[in-house]
Amino acid sequence: MIEIVSATRCVECDICVKVCPANVFDATDNGVPVIARQEDCQTCFLCEIYCPTDALYVAEFAEGPTGITEAQADARQLFGSYARALGWKRGKAGGSEFDPTHRIRVAQ
Amino acid sequence: MPKPQKSASDSLLLQADVLVLGGGPSAAWAAVAAAESGAKVVLADKGYLGTSGATAPSNTGTWCVPPGDNRHAVVERRWQRTGELADPRWMLRCVDTAYRNLLRLSEWGYPFPSEDDGRLYIANLRGPDYMRFMRRRVLLAGVTVLDHHPALELLSDGDAIVGAAGVARQIGQDWRVDANAVVLATGGCAFRERILGASGLTGDGYLMAAEAGASLSGMEFTGKYTLAPYGSSLNKGLPFRWASFHREDGTPIVGPTGEPLRNGIGDREEEVARALIDGPVYARLDQAEPALQGWLRQGQPNCFVPYDRAGIDPFGELFPITLRAEGTVRGTGGIDIVSDDCATGVPGLYVAGDAASREIMTGAVSGGGAVNSSWALASGWWAGKGASTHARRRTGKAFRSAVQSLGQAGLRPASSPRADISAGEVIEAVRNEVTPLDKNFFRTGEGLEKSGERLGSVWRDVRDHLQGEGLDRVRTREAASIAAAGRWSVAAALHRTESRGMHRRSDQPGKSAAFAHRLVITGVDAFRIAGAPERLAELVS
Known part of the structure; x- marks a missing residue:
């Protein structure tokens, strides 16, 4: 589930507050958004790819927080890794035209 | 664009021809179809149109069958796998409309990949890209989109559904949309399993539809x-x-x-x-x-x-x-459709996507990603058109003063509210009956009976005592919807004394000819289950 909002990367655009389908974040008056309802996170990773500065990290475990720190996620270059795999950049969509799923369907 | 007005009670009031509830693909297609027919459309979603639902976080195939002589054969082959409960006529019209809408996506400029020979490959949709693209199409069509506006209940004028009401959860304000027709595109019920898209998929539409008098079918097929x-x-x-x-x-x-x-x-x-x-x-x-x-x-x-x-x-x-x-998301149950325009039998109420029963499309087996994805493309389109046609016929009749709010369980308890009954505990109690593999993947009559008794007791508590205030109403309604869906599912599974598709009864192995028909459930508190043999398809030879 969602575990990290990186204060060093976040530009306080509050896009995550808007796009999270589970309404996990709250905007704050003068700072970065906060994870207000972590338990509601559905671990869909979509906030990460909408974030224009790769400031969010969603850990793989869906049942509860893992306790991963920003330094650990940073050292393993995990910030923005799902967006890069898709071809999304700075919160903008991209890469679907290179999806090779048709080859998987043939193999299937 | 409708202009928001503040009512005396400081709630948001809008008027529309068609109100679409939901934020996944079928909601988006319904909104576009209704708007293209000239209807003034409002779309209200619990989450955010573009990320809500099971499709947005996924990469989904479609059931893409190009026109031609081969189409009947493809549908026939697929029908053979549906446990004889699907309707080939619906399957055929679904692949036809879904194919047209896939071409529409390509004309609109959705970035499909190419096959090795350079032709566009339109049989797959990448969820985040597809739903972001659909959001833009919905906005371009002139639809008013209300994100984070969960619906709590439908409104009726006694004859027909005339809108819905809910709460804007990020601003804490109630909302109401008066509309000549409503499309329920609220998705299936994942019983709060932590799967992609499930946070919003709590079966809200099932409960709202049943309270309005609509029926459900295929609710026993939750064994996927x-x-x-x-x-x-x-x-x-x-x-x-x-x-x-x-x-x-x-x-x-x-x-x-x-x-x-x-x-x-x-x-x-x-x-x-x-x-x-x-x-x-x-x-x-x-x-x-x-x-x-x-x-x-x-x-x-x-x-x-x-x-x-x-x-x-x-x-x-x-x-x-x-x-x-996966509950009814990859299961097949949902609101029963009574006509080609995805009407529910309740005047003014239409249904699309996983909120609808997909039994006519995929019978007793899962629609997986592909069939359900094409179903969203097609049923959204039909429901949007159906709703806008209904709205046109009703113009001038709507917005009567005598509007009834139809929401009961989780909103207006039958008895005194009790603080010791919480939404979270209700959901946990339902999950204990409908998600364990040894109760729900492999079923027995004895086990289902016990589950039915426990769910009956949970339901009585919900019906009589569960109530939320303000934003908490979203959670109490979700809990009520999950409890209702669990109860229907177990009751239908108990009724179907055979095994068919994803309904696996260890005590009743094998199909029974006596159950080669769909089961239709009507009612919320006291409900009845009826076989629907008369609605069986004319089978393709």
Whole structure:
């Protein structure tokens, strides 16, 4: 589930507050958004790819927080890794035209 | 664009021809179709149109069957797999409309990939891109989109549905939309399993529709589970097509022929389910050749997020897996459709996507991603058109003063509210009956009866005492919807004394000719279950 909002990367655009389908974040008056309802996170990773500065990290475990720190996620270059795999950049969509799923369907 | 007005009670009031509830693909297609027919459309979603629902976080195939002589044969072959409950006429019209809408997407400029010969490959939709694209099309069509506006209940003028009401959860203000027709595109019920899209998929539309008098069908078909890395949300079976499976002591799990399993999807989920009831199960995607490994990684990047973040090489090492319950999302149950325009039988109320029963499309087996995805493309379109036609006929009749609010359980308890009954505990109690593999993947009459009694008791507490205030009403309504869906599912499963498709009764193995028809449920508190043999399809020869 969602575990990290990186204060060093976040530009306080509050896009995550808007796009999270589970309404996990709250905007704050003068700072970065906060994870207000972590338990509601559905671990869909979509906030990460909408974030224009790769400031969010969603850990793989869906049942509860893992306790991963920003330094650990940073050292393993995990910030923005799902967006890069898709071809999304700075919160903008991209890469679907290179999806090779048709080859998987043939193999299937 | 309708202008928001503030009412005396400081709630948001809008008027529309068509109100669409939901934020997944069928909601988007319904909104576009209604707007293209000239209707003034408002779309209100619990989450955010673009990320809500099971499609946005996924990469989904479609059931893409181009026109031509082969189409009947393809539909016929698929029908053979539906446990004889699907309707070939609906299947044919679905592939036709879905194909047209896939072409429409291409004309609009959706970035489809190309096949090796350069032709566009339109049989697959990448969820985040597709739903973001659809949001833009909905806005371009002039639809007013209300994100984070969960609906709590439908409104009726006594004759027809004339809108819905809810709460804007990010501003804490009530909303009401008066409309000449409402499309329920609220998705299925995942019973709060932690799977992709499930946070919003709590069966809200089922309860709202049933309170208005609509029926449900296929609710017994909730026995679909999909493999996922243990503890993850990634209920995507495709990579497990090329996997081996092992018990804790390293012994391989074998298929019906005694050979080790090399493919864990489809019917083979059954062997994995049996093993998981006994103890932990591990998998390794070791049947995928290197080229295929690359395509899987590049084509299904979401599936690899859990491995990469946990530091696992899924092609080389064993990792623990689980089977995730998928309720009616990959099950088939939902609101019963009574006519080609996706009407529910309640005047002014239409249904699309997973909120609708997909029994006519896929019978007793799962619609997986592909059939359900095409169903969203087609049923959204029909429901949007149907709703706008109904709205046009009703122009001038709407917005009567005598509007009734139809919401009951979770909103207006029948007896005194009790603080000791919480939404979270209700949901946990329902989950205990409808998600464990040994109760719901493999079913018995005895087990279902016990589950039915427990759910009956949960339901009585919900009906009589569960109430929320303000934003909490979203959670109490979700709990009421989940409780109602669980109760319907178990009752229908108990009624169907046979095994068919994903409904596996250990005490009643095999299909029974007496049950070669759909089961239709009507009513919320006291409901009745009736066979619908008269609605059986004219079968293709």
